Amino acid sequence: MTNSAMAVAAPRRRALHGHPLLDRLVPIATIVLALIAIWYVAAVLMNMALVRDAFEREETPYTASELIAGTMEAERPLLPAPHQVIAAFVDSVFGYPLNAPRSLVYHSAVTLSATLLGFVLGALLGIALALMIVHSRVLEKSLLPWIICSQMVPILALAPIFIVVLGALGLQGLLPKSIISAYLSFFPVTIGMVKGFTSPDPMQLDLMRTWSATPAQVLTKLRWPAAVPYLFAGLKVAITISLIGAIVAELPTGGEAGIGARLLAGSYYGQTVQIWSALLAAAILASALIGLVGLAERVVGRQMGTRP
Amino acid sequence: MNGSRLRLGFLAAAAGMLLGLLLPLSAEAAPLLPARPLPLVLTIAAALLFALAAGLRGAGGVAPGLAGVLCGAAATLALLRDPGIAGSAAAGFWLMVAAVWLAAALCVMRLAAIRSRSLSARRLLDLAVPLLFGAVVFYLWEVLVRGFGVPPVLLPSPSAAAARFAASLPILWQDFVQTFIRGVLIGYVIGCGAGLLVAIVANRFAFLGRGLLPLGNFFSALPLVGVAPIMVMWFGFDWPSKAAVVVLVTFFPMLVNALAGLAAAGHVERDLMRSYGADYRQTLTKLYLPAALPFIFNALKINATLALIGAIVAEFFGTPTLGIGFRISTEAGRMAIDMVWAEIALAAIAGMAFYGLVALAERATTFWHPSYRT
Numbered sequence: 001m002t003n004s005a006m007a008v009a010a011p012r013r014r015a016l017h018g019h020p021l022l023d024r025l026v027p028i029a030t031i032v033l034a035l036i037a038i039w040y041v042a043a044v045l046m047n048m049a050l051v052r053d054a055f056e057r058e059e060t061p062y063t064a065s066e067l068i069a070g071t072m073e074a075e076r077p078l079l080p081a082p083h084q085v086i087a088a089f090v091d092s093v094f095g096y097p098l099n100a101p102r103s104l105v106y107h108s109a110v111t112l113s114a115t116l117l118g119f120v121l122g123a124l125l126g127i128a129l130a131l132m133i134v135h136s137r138v139l140e141k142s143l144l145p146w147i148i149c150s151q152m153v154p155i156l157a158l159a160p161i162f163i164v165v166l167g168a169l170g171l172q173g174l175l176p177k178s179i180i181s182a183y184l185s186f187f188p189v190t191i192g193m194v195k196g197f198t199s200p201d202p203m204q205l206d207l208m209r210t211w212s213a214t215p216a217q218v219l220t221k222l223r224w225p226a227a228v229p230y231l232f233a234g235l236k237v238a239i240t241i242s243l244i245g246a247i248v249a250e251l252p253t254g255g256e257a258g259i260g261a262r263l264l265a266g267s268y269y270g271q272t273v274q275i276w277s278a279l280l281a282a283a284i285l286a287s288a289l290i291g292l293v294g295l296a297e298r299v300v301g302r303q304m305g306t307r308p
Numbered sequence: 309m310n311g312s313r314l315r316l317g318f319l320a321a322a323a324g325m326l327l328g329l330l331l332p333l334s335a336e337a338a339p340l341l342p343a344r345p346l347p348l349v350l351t352i353a354a355a356l357l358f359a360l361a362a363g364l365r366g367a368g369g370v371a372p373g374l375a376g377v378l379c380g381a382a383a384t385l386a387l388l389r390d391p392g393i394a395g396s397a398a399a400g401f402w403l404m405v406a407a408v409w410l411a412a413a414l415c416v417m418r419l420a421a422i423r424s425r426s427l428s429a430r431r432l433l434d435l436a437v438p439l440l441f442g443a444v445v446f447y448l449w450e451v452l453v454r455g456f457g458v459p460p461v462l463l464p465s466p467s468a469a470a471a472r473f474a475a476s477l478p479i480l481w482q483d484f485v486q487t488f489i490r491g492v493l494i495g496y497v498i499g500c501g502a503g504l505l506v507a508i509v510a511n512r513f514a515f516l517g518r519g520l521l522p523l524g525n526f527f528s529a530l531p532l533v534g535v536a537p538i539m540v541m542w543f544g545f546d547w548p549s550k551a552a553v554v555v556l557v558t559f560f561p562m563l564v565n566a567l568a569g570l571a572a573a574g575h576v577e578r579d580l581m582r583s584y585g586a587d588y589r590q591t592l593t594k595l596y597l598p599a600a601l602p603f604i605f606n607a608l609k610i611n612a613t614l615a616l617i618g619a620i621v622a623e624f625f626g627t628p629t630l631g632i633g634f635r636i637s638t639e640a641g642r643m644a645i646d647m648v649w650a651e652i653a654l655a656a657i658a659g660m661a662f663y664g665l666v667a668l669a670e671r672a673t674t675f676w677h678p679s680y681r682t
Contacts (some may be wrong), residue, residue: 078616137421164641267626
């Protein structure tokens, strides 16, 4: 995607000149600031009626500035202001011991463990399927269309059933959630790796044949190195989708732990600030995970001697 | 897989069918196969056809092989109608199932190995091989579930789910309209349209584009379905909240892809438009948008699945008493798993049809693109 960023940036006018980093950060910062400003305005407008009702119920006179200040501090606002979300987030991250059920760190850790286990399972399954598909024409023709079909089915929507059924089988806790995550995340890995394993051009494959390389040697010395960039592209998609799978899989477990359970509890009790801070935690988790995969990509790339 | 091994496989399948005649079919006291006229005839026919398939070379063996698979599958399914066998099937029965499976796998292998020169034959084969594979999977699912007597609460047989599907068409249609026509389609159109419009604006003003692209990438990686409870709070239980979730989920993939697509027009083409004296609107409709179509369709296809997921997940947070997601969660709570699977089938069919329509539209409008010209 960075390539396309460059391409979009290409026809720009000569408005800003400076450090390239500044060139990149200024537009982003502008838009982020604009979004936060819009958020504040929206918070005022959406919570206005709520706060006005509260004032009128108590029959206290109020001024416009009091009204606006009230929209920023409402306990159950329709749209909490950004600083409220951040305050609640900081409070629930640092304000409780790590294993308390009100600590967001605890819930994030529960979700994170399901995400990572599902991601590892999914990535291994994805690579294994890609290996099988690349080496067998029969499987390529018969299995690959079904793998593609399987992703057009809204699998994620079936996650709660899966949990219920597996729960009836006696499987509870981490594993059912990870199975959902794995089911979702194997697909981008498989598709990417099939592409990657078949990416060496025929000349290179012919060269391996002239050296009378065994299929295992072709795999380890040619196909696998050629597939590594595709692997990381697939893994980046897989880890985000794995997180989504883990969160949705937590919805039916209602009272238990995890970011998804936090969302559901927040929606039951109208705790909007809690929902938003859980969403913030999910966003931070997602970007950290993608960052980790990106870091691994760079480390592996350097070890393999590819240029960044 | 070479010819002699294929032949050996078919012979093994024939032998398996015939062994089914001798071995006990059920763990309980049930009459052997020779005492049942219809399955007996089908079994012998299947065995003969497998033997014939083993005798013929190359592609000629596929037709009798497939006919034999049909006969064998019919025989085992007919046997399952006996309550003495369903749930307590024994060696003889499973041997027949294994033989049918083996023969079907061999047929798939033979079909996949055919390299036809004519295009239409190749297309037909590309369709037939996965269909046959899928049919075998469904057959095994049916036979295993009924043969082992898996409780329907855990996993219903496909036939039970299909019967439930046929019996509750009115409910399914209501759910379909609520979730798909109202929630998904409206949200999809608004979300994709808004994403495209913002991308066009951002492409016009480069500053905006440079700010929006990284943010769009960031947001499209976030678990946005999590906003579902907030949307339900804002827009109520009915379809508008589902459509709102769908709008949010589909907006960012479209924005990112359309931005990349609008930048895909080459310099030569842009210079050509300038030399024609084309104004911005003409350049947009005649160059930028057509060049972006493959990217836009990529986003439309990604969004087709995301939209359905978003709508169904949003229904878990509150609905009027209909909708696919609502039905799935309530029927799962009541342990009516066959109804759940009927809804799953509905969602799957809707999802695939939606995706297929988008793919067809893509073929019709981007036929000029290198990926279709081969």
